[in-house]
Amino acid sequence: MEKIGEIIHLAKSGRLIVKIEENANHNLIGQALTDDKGTKVGKIIELIGSIKSPYASVIPTLNSKYSVGGKVYKSHNLNHQYNSSKKRNKTKRRKMK
DSSP, X not given: OOEEEEEEEEOTTSOEEEEEOTTSOSOOTTXXXXXXXXXXXXXXXXXXXXXXXXXXXXXXXXXXXXXXTOEEEEOOOTTOOOOBSSOOOOOOOOOOO
16 A cells, blocks of 8 residues: 555545655545555545645545544555545536526
């Protein structure tokens, strides 16, 4: 498993803030994360901060068990099914005649 970083904060928005390791690849947007046991933690939505010291904003998966200070790793499962913690209902708009 490739270590990505450490969870440092749970934001008010419900996202996890992860401090990215210095030696980690910074092409991480969309990457699924797991804990040391291989349990799904979440998915990286955006990278924030400076290039030298980046942080990741992560949407946690449903029923994920994570702890501040916990290490996160890159998921190697390519068929990773991702369920976000927030339901997004998209409605189709009708054209007005």
